[in-house]
Amino acid sequence: MHQEQHAQQEQPTGPAEYVTVAGEGVHETEVNRSRFRCALAPAATEAEAQEFIARIRRQHPGANHNCSAYVIGADAGTQKANDDGEPGGTAGVPMLQMLLRREVRYTVAVVTRYFGGVKLGAGGLIRAYGGAVGEALDAVGTVTRRRFRLLTVTVGHERAGRLENELRATGREVREVRYGAEVAIEVGLPDADLAGFRNWLADATAGSARLEVGGEAFGTV
Numbered sequence: 001m002h003q004e005q006h007a008q009q010e011q012p013t014g015p016a017e018y019v020t021v022a023g024e025g026v027h028e029t030e031v032n033r034s035r036f037r038c039a040l041a042p043a044a045t046e047a048e049a050q051e052f053i054a055r056i057r058r059q060h061p062g063a064n065h066n067c068s069a070y071v072i073g074a075d076a077g078t079q080k081a082n083d084d085g086e087p088g089g090t091a092g093v094p095m096l097q098m099l100l101r102r103e104v105r106y107t108v109a110v111v112t113r114y115f116g117g118v119k120l121g122a123g124g125l126i127r128a129y130g131g132a133v134g135e136a137l138d139a140v141g142t143v144t145r146r147r148f149r150l151l152t153v154t155v156g157h158e159r160a161g162r163l164e165n166e167l168r169a170t171g172r173e174v175r176e177v178r179y180g181a182e183v184a185i186e187v188g189l190p191d192a193d194l195a196g197f198r199n200w201l202a203d204a205t206a207g208s209a210r211l212e213v214g215g216e217a218f219g220t221v
Contacts, residue, residue, distance in 0.1 A: 017146040018074040018105040018218070025140035031128045033116025038136035040109050046072050046080075049108035053082075056110040064115040067091035067129060070108035071099050074147075074218070086113075086129075090122050094130035102137055109133045149194060150175075150214035151187045159205055160185070166204055172197075188217070 024041040039056050043049035049070040057066045065084045069092050072078035079100070081092030095109050111132045120128060155163055160183035167174050173188040189197055194213070201209050 017144055019103050019142050019144050020105055021107045021137065022141040022143045025136070027132070027136035027139040029128075029132050029135055030116075031124070031131075032118040032120060034118065034120065034128070035112075035114040035116065036128055036132040037112040037114075038109060038132040039112070040107065040133075040136050040140050042106055043070060043072060043108045044106060046070070046078055049080075052108050053110050056112065060112045062114075063112045065091065065113040066110055067095060067113070068108065068110045069093075069095035069099060069133070071096070071105050074105055076100065076105060086125060087122060090125035091129045094126045095133045098130045098133040098137075102134070102142075104137065104142060109136070145218040146190070147216055147218050148173075148188045148190050150217055151189055151194075151197070152212040152214060153185045153187060153201060153209050154182050154212070155185070155205055155209040156182055159208060163204060163209070170200075 021040045021042050024039075026037060026039045028035060028037040030036070037060075039052075041052045043052060049072060053066070053068045053070075056068075060066060065086050067082060067084045067086060069081040070079070079096055081096040083089070083091040083093070086092075091111065091113075095111060099107060099109060111129050153163070153167075157179075160177075164174060164177060164185055167185065167187060174185060175188050176186040178184040178186075187197075198211060201211060
């Protein structure tokens, strides 16, 4: 399970899972001799999204337009679109709408256009920019990330090996094991399983283990 981000709230907040782009990638289409090159990337923050947009613009200084859109937050709390000189609402907005329609989060898209000499009109631009993002999502792929809770189980050395084996055997994700005066085992667990896990742990260790509930993270399903 790949860790995506942390939040320190004790109670779960926001959606339990979200979809994001599988990785950085590029897909190019052509519409009436204009080239539409869509670059996609995951972005954990708005600053990361803006850095990616700036990088793509530097890579294509001769392009007619580098239009962009991004959605940050599992609840899509931050949404931005930029037409970069195209007629208002014909580029960045349909790009953003495609990300939202596909329920993609923590993702930035930049569509670089090289004009081919044929004007597309407002409707044509909307279809071309939105379509470029949709096709790029299909080409690059998406993944689902699910929220889970980080837990630390502390137990004596005499019980640690057996407990670790039982955790793995019952499908719990053991993320890290630290050895000291006692053994600390970090576990990733869905929030819904927390109460049941407390009871299971007490039975498995005869009440000898200590459980510390940490922050939240998102991991790949």
